[in-house]
Amino acid sequence: MLYSVKEGFAGLFRARLSTMVTISIITLSLLVNGVFLIFTINSKKVVDSIQDRIELEVFIDNSYDVVKTDQLRERIFSIQGIKNIKYISKDQAAEIFRQQFDQDIFEILNENPLPSSFQISLLREYRTSTYAESIIEKLKALDGVDDVVFRQDILVTFEKYMNIAYIVIMSVGGLLLLGSIFLVSNTIKLTILARLELINIMKLVGATKSLIRRPFVVEGLFQGIIGSSLAILILYGILKIVNIEVNNLIIINDEIYLILMVLGVFLGLSGSFLAIQRFIKY
């Protein structure tokens, strides 16, 4: 094993040009993958904020007093999937009306017909049309609930587009990754072709396939680590500059750097493993 590590490390310097090309290709692939990942994560944040706004409005029977309303709140809370309940009193409803229509409801009707209500948000995993429908059924069955309002059509449309977007993102991501593996593997093949003599001599002196393969895979691992470190540095720099220019335009978690490192290691390992296969056959 020590031999493989030594040889793998020495290999980086023996074929400097092809090593640099391989590292550049890994860096470039990871930058493309990284930008795509950041785009996906940021799109997801937009989607989550839209989903956060999906709320049910439960109108309470006008005859219900404070005690009964509190009891109703408890009963609603016991339904599975409820995240939060916000009480809107009749006065608050009138205030919302005034804000929306710029007119006081008392001026139009001389009374406030708006019922008090609960604005209910659902737990993230229950924010689908199917779950929402079943929760609405349960809410409607409760005493004291006059009506439940929910813009289900928006959710259904949203879900449809989300499914399409998910398929597109997964396909593009998958293709990007496959393309990167292919590209890195072919670049590493150039490194290997430059050292075909070494492989042939190894075969002549009785090295097993795994022994021949190992130094090249270790070299691929080093190239992956260097390539991903460079990609991380470049991406970090770019994001810093963009976020200074346009205040916090892009939000990312530090995990993305870890993902890029893992991806780089994976690219280096799989690329070299695939590239060497053809040359180690006896």
Added chain:
Amino acid sequence: MVHLHNISYHYSSGAGLSSVSLAANPGEFVYLIGPSGAGKSTVLKLIYMDIFPERGHVIVDKFNSMKMKKRYIPLLRRKLGIIFQDFKLLYDRSVYDNVAFVLQVTGAKKKELKKRVLRVLAEVGLSHKRNQNPIHLSGGEQQRVAIARALVNEPIILLADEPTGNLDPVATEEIMRLLEKINVKGTAVLMATHDYQLVGGPRKRVLRIENGRLL
């Protein structure tokens, strides 16, 4: 030890071997002579199982080409020493590393490795040049590095494919003396050459091959 039984092998060009049988016994020195393209290298390739016969079978030690699984080829080659006309050395490392490399890929322990490499380099008279890159050595010296590399695993037989083909007469004589010395110490040698002048001497057997047939 090495037996070829009724071997036939043909390349797509048509050249190859037809019904060749031969044997090399422990401690023997066997010359395989013949003109270029006669099939000498093919015989050697069959022995180190780079190619497999269409008919007949090859036996090397406990390995039989008919039952041979490809994953055992490395184990067979560890029992052989092979040298070529073009030396096949690695010019990105020193003489020592070229020889040590064989033991490294076969997983020898570091201490044992050092001892064996230095011993074999002394045997071929290159101890003093162990740290040099082989590119700076003469042809004869490079072939001696190749011989050291072939011997370091203590092979049962040394296969030499035109080992003097690239050398001047002085270096040729040196290499021939070295091969003889190795043989006297007990390692069998099978040397393919087209140079009839090299052939001869006591306790040596000569096999002639022409147009893929043993004469």
